[in-house]
Amino acid sequence: MSRLVVVSNRVAPIKAGKAAAGGLAVGVYDALRQSGGIWFGWNGDISADPPINSEQVGNITYVTLGLTKRDYDQYYRGFSNATLWPIFHYRIDLARYDRDEYEGYRRVNQMLAQKLKPLLKPDDIIWIHDYHLIPFAEECRRLGIRNRIGFFLHIPFPPPEILTVIPPHNELLKTLCYYDLIGFQTETDRLAFQDYMTREVRGVIEADGSLTAYGQNFRSGVYPIGVVPNEIQQLGETYKGRRHPMRRTSDTARKTIISVDRLDYSKGLVERFKAYEAFLDRFPEHRRNVEFFQIAPTSRSDVRTYQSIRRQLESEAGHINGRLSDLDWTPLHYLNKSHERRILMGLFRSASIGFVTPLRDGMNLVAKEYVAAQNPEDPGVLVLSRFAGAARELTSALIVNPYDCIGMAEALDRALRMPLAERRDRYEHMMRAIRAADLSAWRDNFLRDLRAFVSQPRE
Numbered sequence: 001m002s003r004l005v006v007v008s009n010r011v012a013p014i015k016a017g018k019a020a021a022g023g024l025a026v027g028v029y030d031a032l033r034q035s036g037g038i039w040f041g042w043n044g045d046i047s048a049d050p051p052i053n054s055e056q057v058g059n060i061t062y063v064t065l066g067l068t069k070r071d072y073d074q075y076y077r078g079f080s081n082a083t084l085w086p087i088f089h090y091r092i093d094l095a096r097y098d099r100d101e102y103e104g105y106r107r108v109n110q111m112l113a114q115k116l117k118p119l120l121k122p123d124d125i126i127w128i129h130d131y132h133l134i135p136f137a138e139e140c141r142r143l144g145i146r147n148r149i150g151f152f153l154h155i156p157f158p159p160p161e162i163l164t165v166i167p168p169h170n171e172l173l174k175t176l177c178y179y180d181l182i183g184f185q186t187e188t189d190r191l192a193f194q195d196y197m198t199r200e201v202r203g204v205i206e207a208d209g210s211l212t213a214y215g216q217n218f219r220s221g222v223y224p225i226g227v228v229p230n231e232i233q234q235l236g237e238t239y240k241g242r243r244h245p246m247r248r249t250s251d252t253a254r255k256t257i258i259s260v261d262r263l264d265y266s267k268g269l270v271e272r273f274k275a276y277e278a279f280l281d282r283f284p285e286h287r288r289n290v291e292f293f294q295i296a297p298t299s300r301s302d303v304r305t306y307q308s309i310r311r312q313l314e315s316e317a318g319h320i321n322g323r324l325s326d327l328d329w330t331p332l333h334y335l336n337k338s339h340e341r342r343i344l345m346g347l348f349r350s351a352s353i354g355f356v357t358p359l360r361d362g363m364n365l366v367a368k369e370y371v372a373a374q375n376p377e378d379p380g381v382l383v384l385s386r387f388a389g390a391a392r393e394l395t396s397a398l399i400v401n402p403y404d405c406i407g408m409a410e411a412l413d414r415a416l417r418m419p420l421a422e423r424r425d426r427y428e429h430m431m432r433a434i435r436a437a438d439l440s441a442w443r444d445n446f447l448r449d450l451r452a453f454v455s456q457p458r459e
């Protein structure tokens with residue numbers, strides 16, 4: 001079997017047990033540790049003359065490098081996270097475009113492809129991840145790399161009317177066509193991509209389902225990222241930490257609501273806090289009987305839009321607690337700190353509600369983890385945004401619109417009153433979906449299709 005080479009901007013922390021607040025790192029790490037291979041990407045450092053470092057841990061060889069300050073500013077902080085991220089999450093209002101940053105983004109992709117080339121063997125399968133690396137395959141082809149190269153987009157793909165706001169959208173999307181296979185989280189994302197290719201650039205859908213555009217022939221598919229349910233079950237059962245703040249039955253009868261998100265405007269945190277306040281106002285009988293834990297590790301904190309969402313949340317949390325707390329009751333616990341997975345899974349298991357309400361999200365692994373961590377005999381309820389990719393599979397969650405504050409408040413009330421039989425039915429239905437599309441299925445289906453696809457010969 002050919003060796004797997006994974007390339008992503010973010011590489012999971014190499015030290016076991018260290019928290020990786022981000023679904024890509026969590027998912028790719030779990031996928032790679034089964035098959036082994038190389039994981040190539042940025043080590044998270046900014047340095048003047050970044051050396052390349054190689055480290056073998058188990059069956060994974062981590063090859064990582066730092067970025068110069070200029071590269072970091074233009075490629076990561078700039079074009080990736082101030083242009084592509086907001087636009088791909090349908091937030092034109094928060095996006096900016098700077099031509100120098102775009103050029104920096106292209107330059108870093110070229111540099112990364114050059115550094116990867118000497119590590120490759122002819123039959124390696126190369127799997128590139130996410131929006132930071134859209135032009136990576138084109139750079140590889142320029143360098144004469146002929147290996148199979150697949151791309152998986154972890155975030156949503158917006159409709160053409162939104163995408164075309166990016167001034168060099170044509171040039172950027174052309175680079176995507178150098179991949180052999182392009183994977184999306186949902187069919188909505190894949191259709192938006194197909195729409196762009198057929199309407200904007202007159203691409204053609206071939207009889208075998210493949211696409212031809214810009215003289216390249218390639219395939220697209222849907223591969224929803226999943227979790228490892230048995231492992232999550234076990235973690236959830238075993239974490240009984242001393243400082244565990246939530247106990248469903250013993251110390252207190254108080255029920256808990258939990259949310260875990262990177263502190264990102266796409267996650268709908270402000271809207272969620274407002275919905276929680278509306279819930280306590282409209283259903284005062286729940287006051288004192290419920291506490292809401294929001295874990296929100298800071299993310300991309302040097303991007304301006306992330307600083308402003310943080311200030312908004314601090315003010316909203318202070319407002320709720322200032323107005324409603326009592327000496328023996330704090331309605332909202334807002335923690336800006338990342339937590340280890342084993343702790344999170346324990347917290348999920350003991351929470352009565354998983355409150356997952358992004359305004360737009362590629363998948364949202366937390367939604368799947370919350371369900372997988374539940375006690376099958378007495379499961380909690382998932383309240384889930386219709387705009388998370390996960391809502392396509394977890395149709396037995398209480399599906400809400402995150403722009404509807406009162407609707408979310410009512411869903412919290414309904415979840416807290418839900419009879420055990422209904423909670424079990426919904427849980428079992430969701431677990432079937434989670435098991436059917438687990439993390440191995442994501443990896444195996446994508447790699448099977450990448451290996452199988454015979455494209456038209458490339459010039």
Ligand SMILES: O=P(O)(O)OC[C@H]1O[C@H](O[C@H]2O[C@H](CO)[C@@H](O)[C@H](O)[C@H]2O)[C@H](O)[C@@H](O)[C@@H]1O
Pocket residue numbers: 010021022023024025027130131154155225299300361362363364365
């Ligand atoms: O690397 P960062 O800038 O610190 O951000 C963390 C990651 O966030 C995004 O995760 C996405 O991937 C998840 C797994 O497929 C998916 O469930 C979620 O909906 C996405 O938002 C981002 O796409 C990654 O590149 C980042 O590493």
Ligand SMILES: O=c1ccn([C@@H]2O[C@H](COP(=O)(O)OP(=O)(O)O)[C@@H](O)[C@H]2O)c(=O)[nH]1
Pocket residue numbers: 019020021022023024026260261262295297337338339340341344363364365366367369
């Ligand atoms: O303090 C934290 C916060 C999050 N996570 C993990 O980070 C991932 C977040 O992935 P998700 O798809 O929900 O969102 P993303 O951050 O990738 O947009 C999940 O596996 C979480 O369990 C973690 O390990 N520690």
